[in-house]
Amino acid sequence: MYVAVKGGEQAIARSLELLAEARRGDPATAELELAQIRQQLRLGVARVMQEGSLYDEELAALAIRQAAGDMLEAIFLLRAYRTTLPRFGYTEALDTTRMRVRRRISGTFKDVPGGQVLGPTYDYTQRLLEFGPTVPIATVEAEVPLAEAMPRVLDLLDAEALIERIDAGADPEPVDLTRKPLMFPANRATRLQNLSRGDEGFLLGMAYSTQRGYAESHPFAGEIRMGEVDVLVCPEELGFAIEIGSITLTECQMINQFHGGNGVPPQFTRGYGLGMGESERKAMSMALVDRALRCDELGEPAYAPAQNQEFVLSHSDNVEASGFVQHLKLPHYVDFQAELSLLRTLSAQHVRHASDRHQAVPEQALEESQA
Amino acid sequence: MTPTYNFAFLDENTKRMLRRALLKAVAIPGYQVPFGSREMPLPYGWGTGGIQVTAALLGPDDVLKVIDQGADDTTNAVNIRRFFARTAGVATTERTAEASVIQTRHRIPETPLREDQILVFQVPEPEPLRTLEPREAETRTMHALADYGLMHVKLYEDIAQYGHIATSYDYPVLVDGRFLTSPSPIPKFDNPKLDHSPALMLFGAGREKRLYAIPPYTQVESLAFDDHPFEIQRWEHQCALCGSGESYLDEVVVDDCGTRMFVCSDTDYCGEHLAEAVA
Numbered sequence: 001m002y003v004a005v006k007g008g009e010q011a012i013a014r015s016l017e018l019l020a021e022a023r024r025g026d027p028a029t030a031e032l033e034l035a036q037i038r039q040q041l042r043l044g045v046a047r048v049m050q051e052g053s054l055y056d057e058e059l060a061a062l063a064i065r066q067a068a069g070d071m072l073e074a075i076f077l078l079r080a081y082r083t084t085l086p087r088f089g090y091t092e093a094l095d096t097t098r099m100r101v102r103r104r105i106s107g108t109f110k111d112v113p114g115g116q117v118l119g120p121t122y123d124y125t126q127r128l129l130e131f132g133p134t135v136p137i138a139t140v141e142a143e144v145p146l147a148e149a150m151p152r153v154l155d156l157l158d159a160e161a162l163i164e165r166i167d168a169g170a171d172p173e174p175v176d177l178t179r180k181p182l183m184f185p186a187n188r189a190t191r192l193q194n195l196s197r198g199d200e201g202f203l204l205g206m207a208y209s210t211q212r213g214y215a216e217s218h219p220f221a222g223e224i225r226m227g228e229v230d231v232l233v234c235p236e237e238l239g240f241a242i243e244i245g246s247i248t249l250t251e252c253q254m255i256n257q258f259h260g261g262n263g264v265p266p267q268f269t270r271g272y273g274l275g276m277g278e279s280e281r282k283a284m285s286m287a288l289v290d291r292a293l294r295c296d297e298l299g300e301p302a303y304a305p306a307q308n309q310e311f312v313l314s315h316s317d318n319v320e321a322s323g324f325v326q327h328l329k330l331p332h333y334v335d336f337q338a339e340l341s342l343l344r345t346l347s348a349q350h351v352r353h354a355s356d357r358h359q360a361v362p363e364q365a366l367e368e369s370q371a
Numbered sequence: 372m373t374p375t376y377n378f379a380f381l382d383e384n385t386k387r388m389l390r391r392a393l394l395k396a397v398a399i400p401g402y403q404v405p406f407g408s409r410e411m412p413l414p415y416g417w418g419t420g421g422i423q424v425t426a427a428l429l430g431p432d433d434v435l436k437v438i439d440q441g442a443d444d445t446t447n448a449v450n451i452r453r454f455f456a457r458t459a460g461v462a463t464t465e466r467t468a469e470a471s472v473i474q475t476r477h478r479i480p481e482t483p484l485r486e487d488q489i490l491v492f493q494v495p496e497p498e499p500l501r502t503l504e505p506r507e508a509e510t511r512t513m514h515a516l517a518d519y520g521l522m523h524v525k526l527y528e529d530i531a532q533y534g535h536i537a538t539s540y541d542y543p544v545l546v547d548g549r550f551l552t553s554p555s556p557i558p559k560f561d562n563p564k565l566d567h568s569p570a571l572m573l574f575g576a577g578r579e580k581r582l583y584a585i586p587p588y589t590q591v592e593s594l595a596f597d598d599h600p601f602e603i604q605r606w607e608h609q610c611a612l613c614g615s616g617e618s619y620l621d622e623v624v625v626d627d628c629g630t631r632m633f634v635c636s637d638t639d640y641c642g643e644h645l646a647e648a649v650a
Contacts, residue, residue, distance in 0.1 A: 008449040080412035083385075084376060181405040181580035184508045310506055320578050323415030327495070330417065330447050333621050334440045334477045334636055338539035338558040340622065341604055346533055 023068045037061035046248070046277020047071055051318060052078030053178060053197050054085075055247050055276055072199075076319050082178070090176075092232040092241055096251050096274075097152060099227040103278075106153045107221035108255060114150035119226060120278070153223035154253050154270065163255065163268040184310055191293055191313060192286075196274060198316030200282045206306045207288035215292045215304035218257035219271065226250040226278055250275045252283035256291050262299025269298065379426040379459040385409055389427035389582075393573060396584035401546025402514070403497050408580040418451055420575025421474045421493035424582065425455065428472055428489060428573075434462045436470035441478035441619065441636035448476070467639050477540075479561040481618045481640035484570035486587060492555040494576040497583060499543045499553040519551045522594065530599055539604070545592045546585055554591075560603045560619045565591040608633040613644035 024031065038045055038061045048060040052075045060078060067073035103119025106112050118124075157163040174189035182194060195203060210217055229249050232241040254271035258264070271291030273283035292306040305311050315321060377383065385407075392406040411419040429435065435455055439448035443465040451474060452463050464470050467482040474491040484490060500510045503521045513519065522543055529537045542559035546552045554565055555574060565572065565585055572585040585591060595601040609616045611632045618640055620633040635641035 008444040008446045009453070012446055012449060012453075076414070079410040083409045083411065084380070084382065086382065178410070179407045181407060183405065184506075310508070314507075319410065320415045323417060323419075324495070324578055325416075326414060327416030330476075331440045331445050332477070332556075334558055334619065335540040335556050337620070337622055337636075338560070338604060341606075342537060342539040345535075346537070349534060 023066075032065050034058060034061040034065065037064055043278055044069075044071060046275070046279050047200060047282070048074045048078055050276040050279055050282065051075045051197060051199065052082065054078050054082045072318050072322050076322070079319055087179075089233060089235070091244075092234060094229050094231065094249070096225070096229055096249065097149075099150075099225055099229045099249065099251070100246075101146060101150050101225050101227040103226040104150055104223065105221070105225075106223045108153065108223075109156075112151075112153050112156070112223075114147040117146060121280075150225070152253065154255065157222075157255070157268060161267075164258075164264070164270060166270065182313060184313075185296075186309060186313060188290070188294065188297075191309060192272065192274075192290060194313045194316060195286045195289055198286070199318035199321070200279075200285065202316050202318065202321075203285040203289055204281060206292075206312060207285035209304065210288050210292045210306045215295070215300075215302075215307045217269075217271070217288070217291050219288055219291065220255045221284065222253045222255040222270075224250070224252045224280060224283065226280065248277050250277070250279045250283045252280070252287045254284075254287040254291060258298060262297070264298060269294070376458050378431075379429045379455065379461075380412070381409065381423065381426045386427045389423055392582050393424065393427065393584065396573070396582045397571070397586050399550075400586055400589050401544075401550030401552040401583060403576075403581040403583045405580055406582050408577045411577065413451070413454065415578035416495060417447060418474070418476060418493040419577025420579075420582070421476070421491050421577075422451060422454070422575075423577060424491045424573050424575035425472060425474050426459075428491070429455065429459050429461055431459075431461065433471045434464050434469055436464050436467065436473045436639075437475075438473065438478060438480070438637075438639075439476040440621070441480070441640075442638040444638065465639055466643075467637075477556050477558075478619070478636060479557055479564045481635070481637045482643070484564075484568060486569045488570040490568075490570050490572045492557075492572065492574045494553065494555045494574045494581075495578075496541075497553055497574065497576040497579050497581040499541075499551050514550060517549065519545075522551060526594060526596070530596070535599060536595070542601075543594050545594060547589050548592070550583075551594075552583065552585075552591075558604060558619060559593065559601075562591075562593045562601070563603065567591075606633060610635045610641060610644075613641045614648060615641070615644050618644075 038057045041064065044064055045057050045060045048063055048071060049055050049057065052060065052063070059081065060074070063074035063077040066077060101117060103121060104114065104117045106116065154163055158165060171189045172187050174193055177190065177193050177197070182190065227248070228246045230243050230246045233244055234241040252273040256269045256271055258267060258269040260266035269291065271287040273286030273290065275283045275286070289306055289312060292304070293309050293312060295302045295307040302308065388407055392404045396402065396404045408420065409423060411422055413419055413422060425435070435452065436443065437448045437452040439445040442448065455461055456463055467473065467480040470488065472489050472491060473480065474493065476493040479490065498510050500513060500521060503525055504510050513521070526536050529535065538559070540558045541553055541556040542562055544552050544554050544562060544565060554562060567588050567590065568585065569587055571587050574583045593601040606620050608620060610618060610620060612634050615635055618635045618637055621636045623632050623634060625632055
């Protein structure tokens with residue numbers, strides 16, 4: 001005999017116990033320390049900070065451990081915590097020209113003032129699994145230190161007026177998307193904010209589509225730089241900016257061909273990407289998508305998914321996407337019941353019509369044979 | 372109660388923002404008010420809009436009921452109730468009549484609501500035109516112009532193709548004769564309960580960042596045609612537990628041979644009705 005289902009509360013409690021047990025694994029193995037995660041899984045930490053929109057390595061490491069390494073869950077944890085934090089104010093715009101560069105490369109010039117600097121990159125590893133313990137390697141101090149100031153590669157083209165000029169401060173003040181809803185059409189500052197919080201995989205796919213003919217923009221990696229940038233705030237009571245620390249950033253400036261249009265002469269155009277920590281794949285993807293989304297402003301025909309800002313910006317956020325896709329596992333008994341009864345009605349109707357037709361045909365044939 | 376978080380999780384400034392948006396929603400019945408939806412500790416699509424509305428409404432003396440599919444004991448309803456018991460320490464109940472705030476997903480309780488109660492709906496997609504027009508900029512214009520021809524054509528095409536309107540839940544309504552509105556995915560069985568309801572009805576869509584409202588005693592009309600009037604679902608069965616012939620029924624498969632039974636989706640109503648029948 002069926003009785004009304006009860007016990008949801010108990011089931012949840014037992015499930016949480018099972019989760020805690022699975023998360024910890026064998027108690028004989030030591031639990032991961034946050035310092036280990038911060039230092040040895042730093043790229044994962046960077047992604048969680050970036051898409052979690054909170055620069056805090058310690059909290060990101062905590063989230064990764066709590067999420068058992070599921071990055072999207074860790075991002076979600078960090079976002080939910082971020083909601084509860086008071087907002088003291090906004091920093092000054094970060095000045096990435098003053099970045100203390102650890103990596104800086106350009107795909108457009110063989111050499112650039114300040115030099116090409118590979119820094120720590122997986123690009124030229126040979127992807128051979130390294131069995132056995134990692135051997136500590138002593139790094140050797142360079143004979144010549146890196147240049148203090150590294151001019152932006154794109155500024156070199158700017159001097160020749162070959163690339164569109166973007167005046168510093170010309171952009172509208174960005175809205176805070178974590179405080180205000182995204183409205184369409186969104187300006188570039190708002191789009192960039194959305195993209196920087198967007199899912200790396202989604203942006204990578206979107207960016208890739210622009211390279212395969214869906215909004216081709218003939219990109220060149222003008223410059224990618226990674227390093228530390230000072231963060232300045234200007235408290236009202238002080239009236240001047242003070243440095244509160246520095247954060248690691250990866251910046252990508254793409255150079256794209258443009259044949260002119262919408263009153264703009266033929267020139268190179270820019271796509272921009274910025275990510276927290278070492279996040280080169282994300283920054284590059286973001287720069288390609290940013291450029292594709294500028295189609296209206298540049299008078300380019302808009303037909304590809306990556307050029308459609310409602311499509312890209314509404315679906316870039318993995319916390320939103322993951323929640324809504326997975327909500328399908330919640331009960332939908334009531335709606336399903338409604339659909340069931342509708343389908344039964346339609347199906348009965350179909351059978352009735354079919355049998356009507358079936359009966360109608362022989363009669364007609366009979367009439368014809370008599371005639 | 373968890374002391375490290377503010378009462379009902381959200382900070383007071385956020386609640387103020389929500390209350391302002393809710394006041395606007397009540398002032399323009401059925402209009403979707405964009406709001407600064409926060410990232411909640413429950414996933415998007417699982418009731419984050421409803422949770423934010425409830426958090427903005429709750430005071431220490433409120434009595435909260437949470438239902439999903441009409442039932443108090445479905446896991447997501449339990450989880451949301453636990454969340455507010457933990458972060459606000461408010462009293463909770465499973466009795467519709469005892470609650471001052473009821474958060475719901477997919478149903479309106481069978482027990483008639485009163486003026487001193489507020490019903491909070493969790494809304495996955497606030498835009499009733501979305502499946503017909505994916506672009507937000509377009510649908511906002513349609514609402515501004517009250518241009519709902521697209522929806523009428525859709526319903527007409529249903530009739531032309533199937534002989535009747537083939538929408539069984541999330542059935543579009545016109546609120547106060549002005550805004551086409553999604554009643555959230557409640558079965559159309561519940562639509563008549565929206566019309567001239569004594570209780571305030573608030574709708575929260577967290578992921579889509581929209582709030583809207585149906586104030587008490589507002590006219591709510593389910594779209595239909597003169598020759599195809601609006602109809603609700605009917606069953607040949609009665610509830611196998613309480614015998615009600617008037618409530619919305621869930622179909623339950625009880626054995627391997629596909630034997631079905633029908634029971635009330637509203638568990639509180641079913642329990643009450645059963646108790647009355649026994650007495």
